[in-house]
Amino acid sequence: MRFLMAAAAAAWFATPTLALGPRDICILYNSKMPNSKSVAEYYARRRGVPAENLIPLELPDVDQISRPEYETLILSPVRAALKDRRPLPRVLLTVYGVPLRIGEQPLSDADKAALDKLKQELDAASAEVRKLTLSVRLLKADVEKDPSSPLAPVVKQRENQLTAGQQKVARLENQQDLLRHRESTAAIDSELMLVLWPRYELSRWVPNPLYWQFSPEQRRLAPPVLMTCRLDGQTPAIAKRLVDDALIAEEKGLAGRVYIDARGIMWDTKTDPTGTGYGGYDESFREAARLLEGPAKMDVTLDNAEPLFPPGSCPNCALYCGWYALQNYQPCCKFVVGAVAWHLASLEMTKLRNPGKEWAGNLLRDGAAATIGPVAEPYTVGFPKPEEFFGFLVTGEYTLVECYARTTYLTSWVMCLVGDPLYNPYAKTPKLKSWEVRPSPHGAAPLFR
16 A cells, blocks of 8 residues: 555656646535635636546635544545545635635543653653753762762763653653644645645644755655645635736736845854744845846846834835734735735734724725735745745746645645735736755755755
């Protein structure tokens, strides 16, 4: 079975990449909501998606469902719908009315029993560490008083025992977190990227084999991964507008200004070698500005200070990226039709129909045609690097969903892309070649080896 899965994965990833088209998309909608079906059918009609590619799901009208509900109401029917499709779709598009988020995995009886057993082992290991810590402290004090003390050779031995004990505690605590299913909340769209996978660990994330720097060896061993996207917003009309705007912008090419809102945080390669901390991401904001202003010859405004762009200060905006105003949306941009805009901050897509001051829903309401956001705490590494995402976007070589799939590090995590997956705003007016886009920040150690 494992051999067959590896062979299928190799064939999947070895297949030459053809231009993404309407037949590559399956649309998932909530059959219990007429507005959800209306959005799905509207997209299919506007983009020419075959009727047989619409997959109805009977879902509650909520933002969050439980893990058992996801497996019963979404995972199983989607797998059944895809079972005999050849070729497999490359994109799953969720629409208005499909829930956003899966709650944490509940504990099974086996999990609870294993946790009880593990707690005893962890308590004993922690007690031993406390004992060794005190022993090392006393031994060092004795040797400091008398360097010729016969206890001097014992200090190193005790320190080694303490280090081993601390490592054991850390290992047991990690096992405890896994059994508790900590951080197993996920965006439905991100989880659907792995709809063809067998069982996998639900705590935290799974590295994304579609990421452009993922090694070919690792990619060949992975089961097929699908790209996902969402057509959504505060109202069905906004969800439909996203495809209308995409088609309008594609006709002439997306024209307008670029606004990059960095924070002036310097990147320290010693403390953040992979560039996935605050400094690494802030450097990627600046690298995005340099790339789009230099080789791409676009009209770029870079703010490299902590304050946000003031409200209304970014007219004629085609591309926007900024951070970090947590659930504190600022209407800084006046968007052109087809604008792509996202803000790096936590919890910015926990709801789309009633977003409050969350960025994702308000960016869409104010005219953006596409955005990215998290349904729970994402950490910085949940977001694409700005230089990579926007760099590939302006090449015109990739659609919106391909740009996202190429630049998001993680699957089975909390991130969502909203917009028309086929949207390619620079197909007629490319600004760069894909080889001009570099891993960001420049000089960072690879995250996946």
